[in-house]
Amino acid sequence: MLRFILTRASLIVPTFLGIMLLSFVLIRLVPGDPIEVRMGERGITPERHAQLLHQYGLDRPLWQQFASYVGQVARGDLGVSIITKSPVIKEFAALFPATLELGAAAMLFAILFGLPAGIIAAVRRGSVFDHTLMGVSLTGYSMPIFWWGLLLILLFSVELGLTPVSGRLAAAFFVEPKTGFLLIDSLLSDEKGAFKSAARHLILPTIVLGTIPLAVIARMTRSSMLEVLNEDYIRTARAKGLGTFRVVALHALRNALIPVVTVIGLQVGSLLGGAILTETIFSWPGIGSWLVESINRRDYPVLQGGILLVASLVMLVNLAVDLLYGVLNPRIRR
């Protein structure tokens, strides 16, 4: 088992180096060198330019620059934002809980509805429920989520007045950030109604971000369940006289869940991609909107650091899924 973990973990090293190389190359592909980018519109004399190039080590050979970049990253130094002048890693740490809260809520929503829906569709294969679910989930999978967000705002916020349009909390409340997760912070604080406000702000973004994972999970659960239900041991369990519920919930579900877990893990990457759109629509102060703003402001250190962090995160989650898969399915531990 340990060997399995170590082999899998060592496989991500070259990928991680590749990601660093990508984020390193990126900033050099932007028209103009980093000094010009940093100086922006103000302009700079040629002497000062050369001096700064030397000061930042940008006149050294590229491989040396890359080596020192790797060294910097290893020390946790991801550069400083051009606009706010604060360290990129600090900004990321401050905004990440918001994205994590939204992402976790969306995933929970997707699993809570997707898993049972997929199971029921598989058990009642060919029924009206099955056909409806498959149609709805393919529609969800095809959904342009930025438009889906607009539509939900149109319905729930404008027509029905049930949910707020943007942000994480009504302006009337002030909640001291302790964990960064507003649902928890608002419960810890003594502000009355803050929790309710935070929850109401979370509902629409959760649905928007959770729609595609929901569709994927429902489809995957159904097809994986269908496969397992055809196995001999299920027939044996039925032949023993076990009720449908026991057969499905205890015998089939365990094995059917293996590919579903993988799919859930793989959704994390696209969830972060979806967060970019969702956070933009709902002005949600998280990583996604931060990255989009960094592009609009041409804040390249933020973009560079942000890409590195997001990619590392996706990679680690994929590794975790890989390992979990090995735990769930001993056959692949070689």
Next chain:
Amino acid sequence: MSAETLEKPRAEAPPPGPFKEVWLAFAENKGAVAGLVVILIVAFVAIFADILALHSPIEQYRDALLAPPVWQDGGRWSHPLGTDDIGRDILSRLIYGARLSMVIGTIVVTISLAVGTMLGLAAAFLRGVTDIAIMRLMDVMLALPSLLLAIVIVAILGPGLFNAMIAVSIVTLPHFTRLARAAAMSELTREYVASARLAGSGPFRLMFVTVLPNCLAPLIVQATLGFSNAILDAAALGFLGLGAQPPTPEWGTMLAGSLQFVQRAWWVVSLPGIAILVTVLAFNLMGDGLRDALDPKLKR
């Protein structure tokens, strides 16, 4: 030995040709056929946009700002689906948008299919360092959320429809490369490839004439699904202001900034999205159907 070779050849009706066989399997799936019909309609609209559209997609009718669709109070037949905030006819913009979406899909899929297949075949044939280099690069690209990678590429190249198409092509590349490599690798172990090699086929003949045709099924399916991805991603970039720029009637671009009309003009917000959804859904339906029809493993 496979089960088919053991079966006794049937004396009656000769087996259908390969195209007919695929079509018969495809036609059984009603959703897939519906998808195909919608795609044909969208393609028709795209081709004859100049004839079908009542107005120019960028002409502004100052006397009809935010006019509602015809069935609502104040709606008029000259603008059947209403107008946007600067008086452009929504229906005409949607019609020209169909043309853009089909062009985006076609170009993106052509680029990523061609380049991805080449890379995948190269990796499978050359193995060694080439294989490792190509596949590691694809892993790195897959570690980034595709939309983020596309955004970054657009940030480097500059916003615009053409650059957005390039960005989306690059982002979808890994899927084609992996599929082509996997398919080619499994074909390379077959005996017919070995015999072609013994017969003296050169590497290019082996690659393109012997192996590639047998790898096409998964690539065709992925190409269909690639169409829907391309349209979605390009629309998302347009929505973020990084894709097609106004006044281009791209569906995603039409939605950018429409949030402010949510309270006053639902048609400005909903119609372009419906167009995206219906088109993407059609391609996904057809892709699913094609997969079932082309993939021999799923065949009954």
